[in-house]
Amino acid sequence: MVIDSNFFMSLAIEEAWKYQGYTYPNPAVGCTIVGKNNEILAVNAHQKAGNPHAEVMALKNAFLKLTGDVSLLDVNSSQEIHNYLLANHKGCFEDISLFTTLEPCSHIGKTPSCASLIANLGIKKVYVGSRDFNKEAACGNEMLLACGTQVQTSVLQKECDALLHPFYMWKKNRFIFFKWAQRLSGTTDGGVISSESSRKSVHAMRDVCDLLVIGGNTVRIDRPTLDARLVEGKAPDILIISREKEFDQTIPLFKVKGRQVFIEDNFSTCQEYKNIMIEGSAKMFAQSRDIVDYYVCYLAPRFGGTTGFENIQDTFEILNLQKDTQDIIIWMKRK
């Protein structure tokens, strides 16, 4: 194992993927901070819109390690962390290196600009994976360079771009991902497949989806609620893909307040939404094939079941592989 810039960036990338699907409308971003002797001071990710950016989380944790000043421990809002660090850093960040999967933001949005914070803390070395194509937030690299910070760009850029792709698609028009649960035997039928932890992860994604697409047969057979109750989140609007428009209105998904439910024989309703999750198995996989950007598979390490993805021939590129408490989570794109 080689301990170099790529290693530090890869830690940031791995941490960020843990929150892929939860950060909409913000990008999944990771940040590693390395001290003057090459010691890892912090590895953090942006976890959810409204929470601090990855850089701010990592700078907070690095500050705690460098100074032992525990009064920052209970400071959680991004603005307050910015203010505290600017007022109390006393040059402690001067010799650190900061690795971020995405160019630090330069605009003041829900949180102050990270590029300005990094520059004002006197950080001299920043390693960046992806450039920011978002007009509002871009120019972070230039702002840092203007302040005398050394910026090395394109560190593991391909991997960072894959992490950032959903955000790119939201800015362009929309990001559509297909989620399924299966066993190691490839089967998708026969009751609950995923662990509690995997199902919580899916609910956290539903919480920030604006539209959830599902097949009519699944609705009729499973009678699902399709909300985000396991994370106390909001329930997305629903698009049921079905030629037959009649559904038993006592099926729980129809009773969730504040949600719209569409029943259509095509995906055109997707055009009104930005962050869209499709849940299904083989039939929906085939139907949605042309509009899906990413796939996420929750794979339970067991055999059993009888039907899965017969008659489908696709090959995937693995973007990220995680082990949950029990299941394997695989983010992929179709080749």
Next chain:
Amino acid sequence: MVIDSNFFMSLAIEEAWKYQGYTYPNPAVGCTIVGKNNEILAVNAHQKAGNPHAEVMALKNAFLKLTGDVSLLDVNSSQEIHNYLLANHKGCFEDISLFTTLEPCSHIGKTPSCASLIANLGIKKVYVGSRDFNKEAACGNEMLLACGTQVQTSVLQKECDALLHPFYMWKKNRFIFFKWAQRLSGTTDGGVISSESSRKSVHAMRDVCDLLVIGGNTVRIDRPTLDARLVEGKAPDILIISREKEFDQTIPLFKVKGRQVFIEDNFSTCQEYKNIMIEGSAKMFAQSRDIVDYYVCYLAPRFGGTTGFENIQDTFEILNLQKDTQDIIIWMKRK
């Protein structure tokens, strides 16, 4: 991500799993060396019997980082690395911490004792995962303690024990693992499934297996060679499980020199061997169920194929998850 003793040990564990299956008759062991400022100096694993132990590889790389003395670069034998480090360390290791998944060996075998090297280099802190139950090599912890080294035991012990389990079984009697290749769709039929890199990995395991077990139907249909040509390794003996004893002797596996081929309707020949790989799919999985210790699945991220593990209901615990260039490698045990 928390950067603590468990993190450093987990790097050692991950590195060691990359060589699981290749190290027989030695255990798969990983070692991380951390400098006085908590910087990672080296993460290495034992790669193959005869090669230096994980601790020696890591100490060599840490020495290169600490001193910049490149004359050690081309020194590869364990004895020579020991001698060079002992003659040239000049106290550079005094403030480092060494994390090893297995108690350092205390006996002089093919390579000198790691515990003695660690003590003589003046290393003050050693973190150990598993205890060594091997009578010849044990007492490393005691040797270190006697020399004034602080030893913290049982760091991620459960994970380290899972890594060490094959070695435990070799010492007890034998280790039997079942290897299969499948697609994401769970299928095992229809031609080559795994990537070139995965197939090389399987050949590296065959190279150190003393017996490879395979089903009669596979032999008749696939007409395999079952050697280790992709890594220029030695071909293991073969046990064909088949009620029908007649085989076409032009099938390539029969023509490999220096190998014994048994054709039996049971697994009793396994009792004459120590490191046994079973290759197969559903039928062999079911037949060998009661004698297998670990499973390793090479999962190609694609659909297609028609048959797999129908009618089998087992559940697994995931021991290690790796991404190859293309495939996923999953080490598991049956629950």
